[in-house]
Amino acid sequence: MTSLISPATSDKAAKVMLWVSASIAILTLLFILGYIVVQGLPVLTLSFLLESPRLSGAEGGILPAIVGTFCLMLVALLSAVPIGIGAAIYLAEYAPVGVVTRIISFGVECLAGIPSIVIGLFGYAFLVIYLGFGFSIISGGLALMFMILPWVVRVSEESLKAVPGGLREGSFALGATKWQTVSRVVLPSAVPSITTGVILGVGKAIGETAVIMFTAGSSLLMPTSFFDPVRALPYHLYILASEGISDPMAYGSSVVLLVMVLVINLAAVAIQRHYGRHHVRN
Amino acid sequence: MSEIEIESRNLDLWYGSAQALKKISMAMPEKKVTAIIGPSGCGKSTFIRCINRMNDLVKGCRITGELLFEGADIYGNDMDAVELRKKIGMVFQKPNPFPMSIYDNIAYGPRVHGLRNKEELDRIVEESLKASALWDEVGDLLDQSAVDLSGGQQQRLCIARTLAVKPKVILFDEPCSALDPISTAKIEDLINMLKHDYTIVIVTHNMQQAARVSDHTAFFLLGELVEFGKTKQIFELPDKKSTEDYITGRFG
Amino acid sequence: MKTSERIIEILLFLSAATAVMVVALIIIFLLKEGIPVLAKVGVANFCLGMNWNPIAIAGEPSYGIFPMIVASFYVAIGSLIIAVPLGITCAVFLAEIAPSWARSILKHAIELLVGIPSVILGFIGLVLLVPFIRDHFGGWGFSILTGSIILAIMALPRIISISDDAIRSVPREYKEASLALGATHWHTIRKVILPSARSGIVAAVILAMATSIGETMAVVMVTGSPSILPDPIYDILDPVRPMTSNIVLEMSYATGDHASALFATGIVLFVVVAVLNIISHKALKSKMGTRR
Numbered sequence: 073m074t075s076l077i078s079p080a081t082s083d084k085a086a087k088v089m090l091w092v093s094a095s096i097a098i099l100t101l102l103f104i105l106g107y108i109v110v111q112g113l114p115v116l117t118l119s120f121l122l123e124s125p126r127l128s129g130a131e132g133g134i135l136p137a138i139v140g141t142f143c144l145m146l147v148a149l150l151s152a153v154p155i156g157i158g159a160a161i162y163l164a165e166y167a168p169v170g171v172v173t174r175i176i177s178f179g180v181e182c183l184a185g186i187p188s189i190v191i192g193l194f195g196y197a198f199l200v201i202y203l204g205f206g207f208s209i210i211s212g213g214l215a216l217m218f219m220i221l222p223w224v225v226r227v228s229e230e231s232l233k234a235v236p237g238g239l240r241e242g243s244f245a246l247g248a249t250k251w252q253t254v255s256r257v258v259l260p261s262a263v264p265s266i267t268t269g270v271i272l273g274v275g276k277a278i279g280e281t282a283v284i285m286f287t288a289g290s291s292l293l294m295p296t297s298f299f300d301p302v303r304a305l306p307y308h309l310y311i312l313a314s315e316g317i318s319d320p321m322a323y324g325s326s327v328v329l330l331v332m333v334l335v336i337n338l339a340a341v342a343i344q345r346h347y348g349r350h351h352v353r354n
Numbered sequence: 355m356s357e358i359e360i361e362s363r364n365l366d367l368w369y370g371s372a373q374a375l376k377k378i379s380m381a382m383p384e385k386k387v388t389a390i391i392g393p394s395g396c397g398k399s400t401f402i403r404c405i406n407r408m409n410d411l412v413k414g415c416r417i418t419g420e421l422l423f424e425g426a427d428i429y430g431n432d433m434d435a436v437e438l439r440k441k442i443g444m445v446f447q448k449p450n451p452f453p454m455s456i457y458d459n460i461a462y463g464p465r466v467h468g469l470r471n472k473e474e475l476d477r478i479v480e481e482s483l484k485a486s487a488l489w490d491e492v493g494d495l496l497d498q499s500a501v502d503l504s505g506g507q508q509q510r511l512c513i514a515r516t517l518a519v520k521p522k523v524i525l526f527d528e529p530c531s532a533l534d535p536i537s538t539a540k541i542e543d544l545i546n547m548l549k550h551d552y553t554i555v556i557v558t559h560n561m562q563q564a565a566r567v568s569d570h571t572a573f574f575l576l577g578e579l580v581e582f583g584k585t586k587q588i589f590e591l592p593d594k595k596s597t598e599d600y601i602t603g604r605f606g
Numbered sequence: 607m608k609t610s611e612r613i614i615e616i617l618l619f620l621s622a623a624t625a626v627m628v629v630a631l632i633i634i635f636l637l638k639e640g641i642p643v644l645a646k647v648g649v650a651n652f653c654l655g656m657n658w659n660p661i662a663i664a665g666e667p668s669y670g671i672f673p674m675i676v677a678s679f680y681v682a683i684g685s686l687i688i689a690v691p692l693g694i695t696c697a698v699f700l701a702e703i704a705p706s707w708a709r710s711i712l713k714h715a716i717e718l719l720v721g722i723p724s725v726i727l728g729f730i731g732l733v734l735l736v737p738f739i740r741d742h743f744g745g746w747g748f749s750i751l752t753g754s755i756i757l758a759i760m761a762l763p764r765i766i767s768i769s770d771d772a773i774r775s776v777p778r779e780y781k782e783a784s785l786a787l788g789a790t791h792w793h794t795i796r797k798v799i800l801p802s803a804r805s806g807i808v809a810a811v812i813l814a815m816a817t818s819i820g821e822t823m824a825v826v827m828v829t830g831s832p833s834i835l836p837d838p839i840y841d842i843l844d845p846v847r848p849m850t851s852n853i854v855l856e857m858s859y860a861t862g863d864h865a866s867a868l869f870a871t872g873i874v875l876f877v878v879v880a881v882l883n884i885i886s887h888k889a890l891k892s893k894m895g896t897r898r
């Protein structure tokens with residue numbers, strides 16, 4: 073058997089196969105993106121972006137959904153960033169090695185592994201019902217926070233640990249306290265990479281649907297306060313598609329969502345480039 | 355004879371279960387330069403990091419014996435490490451300017467100690483840069499990032515930063531080992547100037563440097579203080595065989 | 607001064623403890639909501655029951671999610687059967703063969719793919735794949751196969767990047783030793799590099815399985831909704847209802863015991879995913895252990 077195919081030939085064949093499978097992966101991706109964009113572009117008009125939906129979204133635009141998504145992200149960020157960075161500072165700068173720290177790190181790992189639908193269920197039982205926040209931006213935003221918190225903690229912790237130890241020593245040697253050292257030297261040095269990480273986290277959260285389904289509500293009205301329900305863009309897309317309301321509108325919403333994700337990721341890359349050389353202004 | 359500023363008596367130090375310093379007893383006089391020499395790993399850095407309690411940051415580091423600064427026990431219960439470090443500054447082997455402007459680097463110390471007055475800060479920055487012979491080179495570039503300076507300039511900036519806190523003692527841990535000969539000469543000149551106002555303890559691998567800048571020299575070997583005395587005497591007429599071997603380059 | 611430092615440290619500690627508290631709250635609330643039904647029908651009956659009939663018009667409602675547990679594993683394993691070979695070959699390609707331009711294209715493509723929201727993949731599955739399967743393979747189009755393919759597309763980037771890391775961390779000397787003995791590059795990849803990277807790849811695969819089982823939006827739009835086992839059991843063109851779909855499809859109108867049963871579904875899902883995550887962690891750890 074082996075004599076039929078020489079090692080050199082099988083080497084060649086295998087390499088061809090590897091090229092082919094990599095190409096399949098790329099082509100699948102291109103096809104998916106291309107298909108959505110081609111189908112969605114005709115729908116993308118200014119009025120689609122700036123009008124409210126009519127007939128459950130079969131006509132009109134998606135402005136309330138865009139605003140809703142934006143508000144949810146805002147709440148999620150405003151809560152996840154301080155808590156996440158605080159946690160990372162504790163883990164990277166303060167925590168004594170030992171049981172407590174291990175439990176905390178384990179908790180962060182656990183939270184990261186919980187399926188988003190379970191977080192959605194929890195958000196419904198805890199935020200919507202138990203705390204009485206109802207279906208609202210607050211409930212949805214906090215549920216999203218539970219989801220991105222582990223990510224924020226992890227990227228912040230890594231960024232802090234990457235700050236050279238010499239800077240800490242330099243600050244301590246000048247008689248600075250621990251918190252002065254952390255807040256004035258270590259944290260500012262880590263801010264660019266933390267920012268990049270947090271923005272990437274937003275990119276992950278923005279398309280998240282299962283978490284907000286049972287927490288943010290599905291109202292198509294423009295929210296007037298943070299206790300109003302909203303229907304985020306990905307959920308709107310789900311309803312349009314699964315209830316067969318309108319495929320064109322669903323394509324349009326998909327393109328808008330994809331563009332948001334793309335812009336967010338490009339922003340993260342841009343920030344990383346810009347701050348490639350660490351320098352902090354006071 | 356000048357007063358004793360820092361004195362250690364039977365100082366022992368362990369990292370975990372490994373003993374890094376054994377019964378170190380020596381007295382460093384005020385406004386003099388004390389050099390600490392010895393082969394790599396003999397505990398030089400460990401010793402001077404005790405003096406401003408930088409070893410507090412090292413987990414598992416344990417100290418017994420006495421270490422006195424102006425007669426007060428550095429490791430005593432009523433000694434505040436933060437207050438102590440205001441009086442005992444330190445310059446490290448690798449220049450470690452903060453990633454901020456030159457001005458902010460030097461104003462850092464006074465600011466963390468509560469100084470907000472702009473004129474006062476300006477004055478301190480100028481004085482410190484002049485005292486560290488950096489003013490002529492960077493006086494016009496105070497807003498520039500400190501990490502853009504050359505290695506030698508960065509090290510002098512770190513010295514200026516230390517001076518801005520107005521310490522009594524400055525510890526130098528191999529301040530020139532990452533620098534070129536010209537920058538090294540500048541820093542040695544600087545140390546010779548500073549010793550009129552400050553008590554200086556310097557760790558160095560460079561025997562000539564120790565001979566040039568110091569008044570007293572301590573020779574460490576494997577965590578023990580082998581010999582301590584006037585620099586001239588240590589270099590010309592050492593008591594111990596191992597000191598002589600080290601100074602003449604016969605080992606280490 | 608000292609007290610303010612202390613207060614700050616306490617605040618930081620509380621932030622750090624948030625994640626643990628949230629996990630604890632999640633467990634508490636899932637149990638609180640799910641236990642009524644679990645107590646009523648029994649854990650074994652709930653997990654192994656064949657009948658899901660939560661709103662019985664006549665007679666007792668029944669809560670058995672066995673078909674859904676099977677469905678979750680079915681689509682997840684199906685996705686692995688597609689994604690693992692493709693993913694590993696792509697990773698081998700990336701790590702061993704790709705010229706730098708191809709590597710950078712593939713790397714960027716992977717990042718893009720990770721970024722596509724799952725609801726969009728589900729939508730694409732609904733409008734493209736479901737009709738395609740229906741027309742070319744038969745059945746409803748909503749099927750185990752459709753779900754597996756969509757989940758495979760989601761799992762692919764993750765498998766590629768972790769396997770790529772695992773392959774790259776194989777010591778260079780192994781490879782050089784093999785090449786020096788006259789083995790071809792492909793032979794070296796197959797006999798030396800892949801076996802050394804195995805535990806890392808296994809961890810990646812288990813992790814992908816956990817993620818696939820927990821995935822919701824992409825699945826609910828393409829697998830259909832019947833809460834029964836496929837018939838015959840190996841018919842991958844039959845529609846199924848994985849656990850995540852069960853929650854999404856009924857949560858909006860469920861009340862009382864019915865809602866409780868959905869929370870109980872969440873508990874089972876949580877446990878399954880947690881166990882897989884732990885196994886994956888262990889696999890990675892053991893790899894670290896042997897590398898010393």
Ligand SMILES: Nc1ncnc2c1ncn2[C@@H]1O[C@H](COP(=O)(O)OP(=O)(O)OP(=O)(O)O)[C@@H](O)[C@H]1O
Nearest residue numbers: 369374392393394395396397398399400401412559
């Ligand atoms: N943080 C630490 N934890 C454990 N052991 C340490 C630590 N720092 C130093 N040591 C050990 O203590 C001993 C003394 O180290 P130290 O850094 O003081 O030597 P040194 O004389 O400054 O050497 P060099 O000239 O290389 O700087 C060495 O054996 C070293 O391995």
Ligand SMILES: [Mg+2]
Nearest residue numbers: 398399400527
């Ligand atoms: Mg040293």
